[in-house]
Amino acid sequence: xxxxxxxxxxxxxxxxxxxxxxxxxxxxxxxxxxxxxxxxxxxxxxxxxxxxxxxxxxxxxxxxxxxxxxxxxxxxxxxxxxxxxxxxxxxxxxxxxxxxxxxxxxxxxxxxxxxxxxxxxxxxxxxxxxxxxxxxxxxxxxxxxxxxxxxxxxxxxxxxxxxxxxxxxxxxxxxxxxxxxxxxxxxxxxxxxxxxxxxxxxxxxxxxxxxxxxxxxxxxxxxxxxxxxxxxxxxxxxxxxxxxxxxxxxxxxxxxxxxxxxxxxxxxxxxxxxxxxxxxxxxxxxxxxxxxxxxxxxxxxxxxxxxxxxxxxxxxxxxxxxxxxxxxxxxxxxxxxxxxxxxxxxxxxxxxxxxxxxxxxxxxxxxxxxxxxxxxxxxxxxxxxxxxxxxxxxxxxxxxxxxxxxxxxxxxxxxxxxxxxxxxxxxxxxxxxxxxxxxxxxxxxxxxxxxxxxxxxxxxxxxxxxxxxxxxxxxxxxxxxxxxxxxxxxxxxxxxxxxxxxxxxxxxxxxxxxxxxxxxxxxxxxxxxxxxxxxxxxxxxxxxxxxxxxxxxxxxxxxxxxxxxxxxxxxxxxxxxxx
Numbered sequence: 325x326x327x328x329x330x331x332x333x334x335x336x337x338x339x340x341x342x343x344x345x346x347x348x349x350x351x352x353x354x355x356x357x358x359x360x361x362x363x364x365x366x367x368x369x370x371x372x373x374x375x376x377x378x379x380x381x382x383x384x385x386x387x388x389x390x391x392x393x394x395x396x397x398x399x400x401x402x403x404x405x406x407x408x409x410x411x412x413x414x415x416x417x418x419x420x421x422x423x424x425x426x427x428x429x430x431x432x433x434x435x436x437x438x439x440x441x442x443x444x445x446x447x448x449x450x451x452x453x454x455x456x457x458x459x460x461x462x463x464x465x466x467x468x469x470x471x472x473x474x475x476x477x478x479x480x481x482x483x484x485x486x487x488x489x490x491x492x493x494x495x496x497x498x499x500x501x502x503x504x505x506x507x508x509x510x511x512x513x514x515x516x517x518x519x520x521x522x523x524x525x526x527x528x529x530x531x532x533x534x535x536x537x538x539x540x541x542x543x544x545x546x547x548x549x550x551x552x553x554x555x556x557x558x559x560x561x562x563x564x565x566x567x568x569x570x571x572x573x574x575x576x577x578x579x580x581x582x583x584x585x586x587x588x589x590x591x592x593x594x595x596x597x598x599x600x601x602x603x604x605x606x607x608x609x610x611x612x613x614x615x616x617x618x619x620x621x622x623x624x625x626x627x628x629x630x631x632x633x634x635x636x637x638x639x640x641x642x643x644x645x646x647x648x649x650x651x652x653x654x655x656x657x658x659x660x661x662x663x664x665x666x667x668x669x670x671x672x673x674x675x676x677x678x679x680x681x682x683x684x685x686x687x688x689x690x691x692x693x694x695x696x697x698x699x700x701x702x703x704x705x706x707x708x709x710x711x712x713x714x715x716x717x718x719x720x721x722x723x724x725x726x727x728x729x730x731x732x733x734x735x736x737x738x739x740x741x742x743x744x745x746x747x748x749x750x751x752x753x754x755x756x757x758x759x760x761x762x763x764x765x766x767x768x769x770x771x772x773x774x775x776x777x778x779x780x781x782x783x784x785x786x787x788x789x790x791x792x793x794x795x796x797x798x799x800x801x802x803x804x805x806x807x808x809x810x811x812x813x814x815x816x817x818x819x820x821x822x823x824x825x826x827x828x829x830x831x832x833x834x835x836x837x838x839x840x841x842x843x844x845x846x847x848x849x850x851x852x853x854x855x856x857x858x859x860x861x862x863x864x865x866x867x868x869x870x871x872x873x874x875x876x877x878x879x880x881x882x883x884x885x886x887x888x889x890x891x892x893x894x895x896x897x898x899x900x901x902x903x
Contacts (some may be wrong), residue, residue: 369845396506396628396652396806398483399431400513401644402549402614405636406440407470413449422636423477424454425776430632433482434503436515438551438614440475457801459485465496468855470497474550478503480801491542493535497528502543507808514545517555518553522568525554529574533581541793544582547647549616551600551640556586559596560612562757563750587645588629596743597631599641601761608754615641625649633736633764635772645648653808653824662714662902663721667871672720676713683709710900728771735764 403426410417442450442462443472446469450460462475473496478485484504491500498516505511515531536544554571558564566572579585579801598610618626629645666672686705690697739760742753786793809822810829823829867875 341632359769395648396655397646397648398433398506398511399628399644399646400434400436400549400616400618401427401430401432401635401642402438402515402551402637403634403642404435404517404551404614404640406439406638406640408441408446409637411446413446413453419636420450420454421776422772424458425772425779426634426636426642427458427477427479428481429775430644431479431482433479434513435476435477435479436476436513436549438515438517438640439471440473441470442473442475443469456798457481459488461488461490461499461501463492463495463497463499472517474499474515474517474780476501476513480803482803484803492506494528494531498532500545505647505649506806507651509649509651510543512543512545512547513646514548516550516552518551520553522554522571523869526568526571526574529571529578533574533578536582544619545584546586546615546619546622548582549614549643551614553613555611555613557589559594560598562596562598562610562754579617583619583621585620585623586615587618587623587626588615588631588643591629597740598743598757599631599643601641601758602638603639604755604758608758610754610757614640616643616645618647622647633761634769635768635770637769651824652807653806653826653829654825655806659899660714660718661897662717665726666717666720666724669720669724672717672724675716679709679712710902714900714902727766730772732764732767735767739764 346623350881365537380805403423405419405423407419409415409419413420420646423435423437426432433790440462442460443464447460447462450458454460457480459478459480460475462473465472476490476499478488478501478592482576483506487504489502491502492498493500493514497518498514501511501513501515514532518528536542554567554569554575555561556572558566561567598612599614600611602609616629625648626645629646630643632642632644634642683705687702690700690705742748742756742760745753746757782793783797787797788794807826809824810832812821812823812832814820891893
């Protein structure tokens with residue numbers, strides 16, 4: 325769609341021009357914020373119910389350019405969707421299709437959904453549409469399904485769902501799910517949607533603590549997440565203010581009892597960022613209400629803590645992190661594949677054309693040689709050519725990105741800078757970030773809508789035709805099988821050493837099977853040659869002179885085009901990501 329078209333301005337923008345353009349846009353945003361701030365009468369600050377609090381903890385993680393974690397992990401996220409929209413799941417205004425789209429695109433394994441507004445009938449409709457790919461459990465408010473409610477949604481393509489069990493702790497407010505982690509170990513997740521009123525909020529945390537105290541044999545949650553409707557430190561509100569003391573103390577006691585810590589705050593100890601934004605009519609206040617808490621021992625196995633504006637209509641941002649285990653295997657970065665949007669990049673096409681002509685000349689120079697040079701031959705030239713254009717494609721992919729993606733990334737960068745700018749007043753920061761968030765939300769909704777339209781078009785064209793797409797959307801969903809470890813060596817005392825790196829495990833497997841093929845110590849050489857000769861003698865079909873002449877003839881451009889037209893569609897490229 326138009327929003328996902330690659331940027332046709334292939335050449336990167338000059339640094340001076342980009343800096344000048346960003347400075348001009350920034351000045352415009354700040355000017356708008358200052359004008360709006362001057363026109364508004366500052367509200368009276370609310371009474372401070374308790375003094376500012378700070379919570380001691382271990383030193384924050386070392387910030388900087390850390391090596392990316394390559395372990396197998398499950399992505400856990402929490403999002404308050406503010407109701408499901410139209411109650412008809414098949415309606416365009418219902419949010420469950422968009423929720424599934426979000427989980428698919430972001431590869432979310434577990435989604436804690438606040439204000440889910442589900443009941444048995446609505447869940448049955450969701451299972452009918454998405455039961456192949458989503459496992460949904462929920463708790464509803466005792467009085468009505470049109471308020472409150474928590475759902476924990478599992479992506480069957482990412483996590484195992486065969487042994488999932490759930491327990492309702494507080495109807496419509498707290499749901500406990502027990503499942504299996506990536507290494508097969510137990511994983512317990514508590515999804516919550518806390519009350520907004522301070523007294524009810526405090527009672528809510530006390531109820532959860534008493535629930536676990538009365539059930540000592542029940543697994544305590546490894547992760548607790550959702551909309552807390554409370555912050556523990558003034559830094560998590562804009563304008564800064566402390567929350568009700570009794571509610572904060574009750575939450576603090578629950579965290580201590582369950583052994584939970586705020587992973588995002590430990591990762592970013594001084595960062596100001598918010599997940600809930602009021603509209604300008606509501607006052608424009610911002611706060612970090614949505615959080616994910618993890619066990620102290622689990623925190624070291626988490627990474628990529630993020631907040632993200634999504635394309636689903638809501639006034640909350642999604643919070644997420646990735647959770648692995650100590651024994652999880654390293655799975656690597658994955659296989660690089662030529663980006664589809666580079667098919668329209670004129671600069672890359674020109675580069676490939678020029679290199680292709682050079683390759684053709686080099687191949688023609690080799691035709692006069694009587695013997696094949698093992699170091700300089702057609703195969704080596706072809707390999708170097710593919711490596712060259714692959715490196716160029718990787719370079720261009722960092723420059724040529726879809727226009728809407730580039731705009732969203734630039735706006736998110738500005739948002740982080742504004743939220744961290746201490747020279748701005750609270751009112752300026754509040755209004756500036758509000759304007760940026762509105763733009764980001766509009767772009768995310770457009771990108772979300774365009775992707776959904778593209779999916780609908782493909783489903784209309786291929787959904788009823790037997791083929792790879794039809795097979796893909798109708799086969800049972802399950803997470804990819806992972807080999808967690810292979811035996812590397814066995815010592816004389818019987819001690820076994822294991823390999824958990826996927827690349828080295830692949831090498832072990834390759835060497836093992838290669839040895840099986842080459843180890844023929846049980847078959848004498850003369851017997852093996854005799855068997856081969858007998859098999860070849862039975863082969864009656866021979867290549868004719870006409871066929872030899874066809875094989876000897878040079879390929880024409882039309883031959884190549886015909887081969888490409890007859891090649892199968894939807895096949896994965898090779899290890900080089902190209903062919």
